[in-house]
Amino acid sequence: MLPIASLEMKTRDQIALQEAESKSMKITGAEAVIRCLLAEGVDLIYGYPGGAIMPVYDELYKFQDQLLHVLTRHEQGATHAAQGYARTSGKVGVAIATSGPGATNLVTGIADAQIDSTPMVCITGQVASHLLGSDAFQETDIIGLSTPVTKWNYQITKASEIPEIFAKAFYVAKSGRPGPVLIDITKDAQFDSFDFSYKKCLGVRSYNPVPTLDNNAVNEAAELINKAKKPFIVWGQGVILGKAEEEFKDFVEKSGIPAAWTILGLSALPTSHPLNVGMVGMHGNYGPNILTNECDLLIAIGMRFDDRVTGDLNTYAKQAKIIHFEIDPAEVNKNVNADITILADCKESLTSLIPLVEQKTHKKWIQRFDDLMKIEVKEVIDKDLRPNKEGLSMGEAIVSINKHTQGDAVIVTDVGQHQMVTCRYAEFVRSKSNVTSGGLGTMGFALPAALGAKMGAPQREVVAVIGDGGYQMTIQELGTIFQTQAAVKIVVLNNDFLGMVRQWQQLFFDKRYASTEMVNPDFVTIAKGYFLDAKRVDKRKDLDAAVAEMIASDKPYFLEVCVEKEDNVFPMIPTGASVSDIRLK
Amino acid sequence: MNKVKTYTISIYSENNVGLLNRISSIFLKRHINIESLTTSQSEIDDVFRFIIVVKVVEENVKKLIQQIEKQVDVIKAFYHTDEETIFQETALYKVKSSALFEERHIQNIIKESHANIVTVSPEFFVIEKTGFRNETDRLQQDLAPFGLLQFVRSGRISVTKSKMGISDLLSKFKKDN
Numbered sequence: 001m002l003p004i005a006s007l008e009m010k011t012r013d014q015i016a017l018q019e020a021e022s023k024s025m026k027i028t029g030a031e032a033v034i035r036c037l038l039a040e041g042v043d044l045i046y047g048y049p050g051g052a053i054m055p056v057y058d059e060l061y062k063f064q065d066q067l068l069h070v071l072t073r074h075e076q077g078a079t080h081a082a083q084g085y086a087r088t089s090g091k092v093g094v095a096i097a098t099s100g101p102g103a104t105n106l107v108t109g110i111a112d113a114q115i116d117s118t119p120m121v122c123i124t125g126q127v128a129s130h131l132l133g134s135d136a137f138q139e140t141d142i143i144g145l146s147t148p149v150t151k152w153n154y155q156i157t158k159a160s161e162i163p164e165i166f167a168k169a170f171y172v173a174k175s176g177r178p179g180p181v182l183i184d185i186t187k188d189a190q191f192d193s194f195d196f197s198y199k200k201c202l203g204v205r206s207y208n209p210v211p212t213l214d215n216n217a218v219n220e221a222a223e224l225i226n227k228a229k230k231p232f233i234v235w236g237q238g239v240i241l242g243k244a245e246e247e248f249k250d251f252v253e254k255s256g257i258p259a260a261w262t263i264l265g266l267s268a269l270p271t272s273h274p275l276n277v278g279m280v281g282m283h284g285n286y287g288p289n290i291l292t293n294e295c296d297l298l299i300a301i302g303m304r305f306d307d308r309v310t311g312d313l314n315t316y317a318k319q320a321k322i323i324h325f326e327i328d329p330a331e332v333n334k335n336v337n338a339d340i341t342i343l344a345d346c347k348e349s350l351t352s353l354i355p356l357v358e359q360k361t362h363k364k365w366i367q368r369f370d371d372l373m374k375i376e377v378k379e380v381i382d383k384d385l386r387p388n389k390e391g392l393s394m395g396e397a398i399v400s401i402n403k404h405t406q407g408d409a410v411i412v413t414d415v416g417q418h419q420m421v422t423c424r425y426a427e428f429v430r431s432k433s434n435v436t437s438g439g440l441g442t443m444g445f446a447l448p449a450a451l452g453a454k455m456g457a458p459q460r461e462v463v464a465v466i467g468d469g470g471y472q473m474t475i476q477e478l479g480t481i482f483q484t485q486a487a488v489k490i491v492v493l494n495n496d497f498l499g500m501v502r503q504w505q506q507l508f509f510d511k512r513y514a515s516t517e518m519v520n521p522d523f524v525t526i527a528k529g530y531f532l533d534a535k536r537v538d539k540r541k542d543l544d545a546a547v548a549e550m551i552a553s554d555k556p557y558f559l560e561v562c563v564e565k566e567d568n569v570f571p572m573i574p575t576g577a578s579v580s581d582i583r584l585k
Numbered sequence: 586m587n588k589v590k591t592y593t594i595s596i597y598s599e600n601n602v603g604l605l606n607r608i609s610s611i612f613l614k615r616h617i618n619i620e621s622l623t624t625s626q627s628e629i630d631d632v633f634r635f636i637i638v639v640k641v642v643e644e645n646v647k648k649l650i651q652q653i654e655k656q657v658d659v660i661k662a663f664y665h666t667d668e669e670t671i672f673q674e675t676a677l678y679k680v681k682s683s684a685l686f687e688e689r690h691i692q693n694i695i696k697e698s699h700a701n702i703v704t705v706s707p708e709f710f711v712i713e714k715t716g717f718r719n720e721t722d723r724l725q726q727d728l729a730p731f732g733l734l735q736f737v738r739s740g741r742i743s744v745t746k747s748k749m750g751i752s753d754l755l756s757k758f759k760k761d762n
């Protein structure tokens with residue numbers, strides 16, 4: 001039996017502990033990092049350990065029942081997985097890495113997230129603060145390196161800074177136009193103890209994420225819209241990021257205006273919607289590109305007039321008045337001068353706009369899109385989807401995926417011909433279903449992004465469509481997919497070429513195929529080496545059954561589709577040409 | 586509109602390590618040369634001020650301002666033409682002391698240019714001149730024959746003729762939060 005005194009002691013200890021937990025409590029910086037993540041609702045992070053971040057990993061071990069850490073096989077994979085997760089879940093993706101090479105390996109994914117406005121928080125370990133600037137082992141100036149590609153970044157050298165900086169990081173990453181934030185934490189700041197308490201960030205005085213809507217501008221816009229004879233909507237990812245899909249659909253339907261999408265806007269409005277007229281840009285649809293230079297009013301919503309969308313700016317929609325709905329003031333008049341700019345969250349601006357626009361149908365004008373679509377079907381689409389060549393086309397594979405997923409899958413693409421073909425032919429019934437690297441065009445994005453996309457929307461079918469080149473840039477993430485058993489369906493469209501570059505060589509460099517032909521490994525064997533179910537098809541008659549089997553599987557699955565080696569993607573606007581000079585062959 | 590002009594960019598910001606890097610990378614990314622850069626405390630206690638001089642067309646300075654204001658730690662940025670600002674630069678000139686005593690002419694130059702002698706030692710003396718670029722340039726040319734040991738000129742500092750409205754902005758933030 002214990003003496004009474006010791007019983008009393010124990011109780012007092014317990015009381016002290018309870019008090020510490022309810023008020024502020026002394027914990028290490030490393031534990032504070034985890035508690036900050038939990039306070040922000042994070043339950044999943046992607047990363048890779050190493051010396052300078054080990055104290056945080058030690059806490060991850062202790063908190064593993066509350067916070068799942070997914071070990072990717074490369075830090076770049078961690079960023080793309082976090083991006084994929086963010087894009088399907090609508091939450092902030094988190095990636096963590098060690099100092100030096102761990103940190104530099106994050107940079108590509110951060111740059112990708114920056115240009116595609118993806119909310120992400122990256123955490124890097126750093127050498128101890130007394131070593132900063134001494135070229136210590138694995139010291140690299142990741143703040144300097146990441147500055148041009150982050151929305152915000154900060155180096156923590158004192159444990160006590162952690163709660164405030166994490167709160168600000170999450171606030172900045174997800175508010176306004178989202179983007180990546182990087183927090184670099186010196187090792188001593190991870191070890192030191194301090195009194196922890198967490199307060200969410202509600203505002204930063206130097207930062208105004210959402211401009212106040214100017215109702216006069218909305219009125220003027222409505223007037224232009226109601227007067228227009230040939231109005232045309234081009235929407236981008238802003239509609240998805242602003243969670244404004246419903247408002248957008250209402251606006252389109254009430255105004256009766258044909259609407260086309262940029263690659264990142266895809267899936268915000270169902271593919272089958274009668275007013276969805278297709279894609280704008282370099283490999284977009286024929287009608288939307290040509291009619292950009294015929295419309296009398298261009299209504300740009302949540303898009304930024306990227307050069308892949310506009311082609312030659314001097315001949316872009318010069319005849320039209322332009323209304324630009326935008327959340328980021330830095331995008332206003334950056335590439336294209338707008339007659340009316342509506343700076344606001346587009347959910348708010350569209351809500352104000354809808355009651356002011358007249359119910360209309362622009363039958364004759366829409367007929368123009370239909371007529372041009374007929375030409376595109378004859379000259380391009382029929383050849384893509386019903387080729388008379390022996391080899392399979394990329395388009396056929398996409399059509400088969402559409403069929404077996406009923407168009408209700410998240411489709412993740414990499415960069416190249418397969419990306420353009422997929423975006424042109426994939427069907428979508430729901431928003432947040434298209435995950436691709438648009439602005440940066442990062443090969444190697446798709447495989448890790450698909451893993452993240454599946455974990456961000458576990459109930460959804462996720463199909464990654466990847467080229468044989470890009471696949472090999474992050475192929476090691478098959479290991480992560482195997483380890484997590486995330487049921488990602490991986491389709492490699494293998495043309496044994498860096499197809500898109502080969503296409504340019506064919507069209508603009510007299511078929512001098514400099515370093516674009518690939519001698520590929522046996523992809524099926526590789527997938528099987530990672531214990532994944534895997535199959536290869538190269539015959540038309542086997543395609544449908546193979547896709548059906550893949551979709552029916554409830555496990556990760558790899559399918560290689562061998563396609564024609566030298567097919568090209570059309571239509572195409574050559575670099576520097578006008579959108580209306582789009583080529584059909 | 587499309588003429589290259591000298592513009593003074595004024596940035597009010599949080600005093601944050603790394604912000605200078607962030608701001609200069611905006612110029613670097615667009616291949617725009619910074620003619621001069623000065624950073625200091627502003628009229629508000631914990632607010633920092635950058636003065637950056639660039640020679641660009643107005644459209645470009647507007648875009649620079651948009652990108653600068655986009656930075657999370659920047660409170661507000663403005664651009665102004667020379668006509669809209671009061672601006673000065675300071676130059677220091679180090680000359681052998683013997684010149685001061687042996688060449689009477691040098692004393693006239695100093696007097697006529699309204700420069701100040703900051704320090705005199707047996708070996709050298711230092712002159713300070715604050716003014717426009719052409720004034721500090723002229724003094725440099727005038728002193729050159731006497732052997733300039735060192736010459737240095739500061740970046741432009743400037744205040745605007747119109748009101749900046751930063752305090753209002755900051756007090757509005759306090760009210761909102």
Ligand SMILES: Cc1ncc(C[n+]2csc(CCOP(=O)(O)OP(=O)(O)O)c2C)c(N)n1
Binds near residue numbers: 415441
């Ligand atoms: C990291 C990176 N390096 C280079 C490029 C340039 N690039 C764009 S598309 C492409 C070819 C992609 O080939 P593949 O992955 O086989 O896809 P395909 O075009 O054949 O569908 C290349 C090399 C890029 N976008 N990203």
